[in-house]
Amino acid sequence: xxKITVGVIGAGYMGRNHIxxxxxxxxxxxxxxxxPYVNENINSPSLESVVELASxxxxxxxxxxxxxxxxxxxxxxxxxCHLLIEKPVSSSIEEQIEIQQVASSxxxxxxxxxxxxxxxxxxxxxxxxxxxxxxxxxxxxxxxSRGSDVGVDQDLSVHxxxxxxxxxxxxxxxxxxxxxxxxxxxxxxxxxxxxxxxDNKKALLLTHRLGARRSRQITVHKSxxxxxxxxxxxxxxxxxxxxxxxxxxPSINPLKNQLETFxxxxxxxxxxxxxxxxxxxxxxxxDSLNNNENNNEKNNS
Numbered sequence: 001x002x003k004i005t006v007g008v009i010g011a012g013y014m015g016r017n018h019i020x021x022x023x024x025x026x027x028x029x030x031x032x033x034x035x036p037y038v039n040e041n042i043n044s045p046s047l048e049s050v051v052e053l054a055s056x057x058x059x060x061x062x063x064x065x066x067x068x069x070x071x072x073x074x075x076x077x078x079x080x081c082h083l084l085i086e087k088p089v090s091s092s093i094e095e096q097i098e099i100q101q102v103a104s105s106x107x108x109x110x111x112x113x114x115x116x117x118x119x120x121x122x123x124x125x126x127x128x129x130x131x132x133x134x135x136x137x138x139x140x141x142x143x144x145s146r147g148s149d150v151g152v153d154q155d156l157s158v159h160x161x162x163x164x165x166x167x168x169x170x171x172x173x174x175x176x177x178x179x180x181x182x183x184x185x186x187x188x189x190x191x192x193x194x195x196x197x198x199d200n201k202k203a204l205l206l207t208h209r210l211g212a213r214r215s216r217q218i219t220v221h222k223s224x225x226x227x228x229x230x231x232x233x234x235x236x237x238x239x240x241x242x243x244x245x246x247x248x249x250p251s252i253n254p255l256k257n258q259l260e261t262f263x264x265x266x267x268x269x270x271x272x273x274x275x276x277x278x279x280x281x282x283x284x285x286x287d288s289l290n291n292n293e294n295n296n297e298k299n300n301s
Contacts, residue, residue, distance in 0.1 A: 003029040004263055007057040009050060009072055011035035011042055013146055014086055014113075015063035019044050021256050022061075028263055031056050035064075054079035059109075059266050061259075062086060066150050070095040073110070077102045084262045086113040088154040089276065093283045100276045111262045111272040112279040116159045117166060118257040120249040121229040121236055125167050125220060132222040136204040137163060140211035143183060143190070151188020153179060153286050157207040162274070162282050163218070164205075168198040175202070177289040182210060194289050 006028045008018045015033065019042060022030045032045030034053045047053045050072055053060065059082035062072055070090045076083055077099070089096050089112055103110045116122055125132075137160035148155075165172070175197050179189035191208040216231035228244065229236040234252070237244035265272045 003027055004266055005029045005031050005056060005058045007031045007053040008033040008061045008063055010064035011038040016042055017255055018061045018063055021259050050075055054081050057081055066091060073099050074102060077106060077108055080106060082109040082266045084111045084113060087158050088150060089279050091150055091154060093280060096276060096280050096283060109265050109272060110276040112274055112276060114162045114274045115254045115258050116163060116231060117274050118254040119231055120234050120252045121231050122163055124236060124249055129220050129222050130167055131169055132220045133201055134221040136219045138206045138215060138217040140215040141209045142211055143209050148186040152190050152207055152209050153192040157192045157205055158282055160205055161285050164196060164203050165281055170199040172285055173197045174288050174292040177292045
């Protein structure tokens with residue numbers, strides 16, 4: 001069986017992780033990458049253009065800045081390439097819908113980089129704690145130029161909004177939302193906090209990129225029991241009177257799991273669970289959060 005040929009656009013932090021992971025997979029042939037701003041050797045051939053990469057690849061990971069995703073995605077779909085696009089796909093829902101339509105008309109797969117969906121913590125919640133009575137998602141990062149071309153709601157909150165949409169079966173209703181721009185050298189909000197209801201069950205989002213260190217914490221309360229999870233350490237515990245009881249979670253590399261799932265979808269021509277359709281749902285909820293804040297500001301002015 002012929003190996004699936006893959007390439008990567010963008011050789012920054014995420015792009016290099018994709019390159020390294022693909023290079024370790026037995027069922028793919030990593031052709032190379034395209035990034036006009038990277039000159040050093042990263043153990044993969046550097047190609048001269050998007051077109052050159054597209055002409056020799058079955059599928060491509062788009063890991064470039066968000067502002068380039070839409071144009072590159074449409075161009076690659078025209079070359080009949082299956083895509084894995086790092087989140088956020090675009091700052092515009094309309095552009096995501098167009099990507100969806102072009103991919104569908106060409107019978108091509110577009111998976112989106114919701115890597116937290118492949119974290120063993122998220123898998124445990126989706127399997128054992130669906131539709132919780134309460135859930136809080138706290139995501140804090142130091143500022144980084146990577147991702148600063150969009151607001152923190154699209155850069156970081158997007159992961160937790162995706163986690164909420166995948167663990168609840170009911171439709172979301174925005175209760176409240178607050179965002180704040182604090183840094184003069186970043187685009188959009190640096191703080192994004194909100195409350196979302198799912199059939200009167202509340203979900204709390206706390207996100208900012210002003211921290212001294214990274215933190216990814218989820219707390220879940222269901223049926224009288226409270227669970228605490230660390231997405232970075234991939235650990236969880238059940239809170240009891242005598243102290244936390246550790247949960248047994250499998251040791252999984254989320255990015256490897258995600259890319260293997262993508263390649264499997266391409267090989268079997270199957271629809272990814274966390275594809276462009278799911279990304280549009282996430283983007284729509286983030287838009288609803290922002291609209292809630294804007295409406296409240298108008299009512300209070």
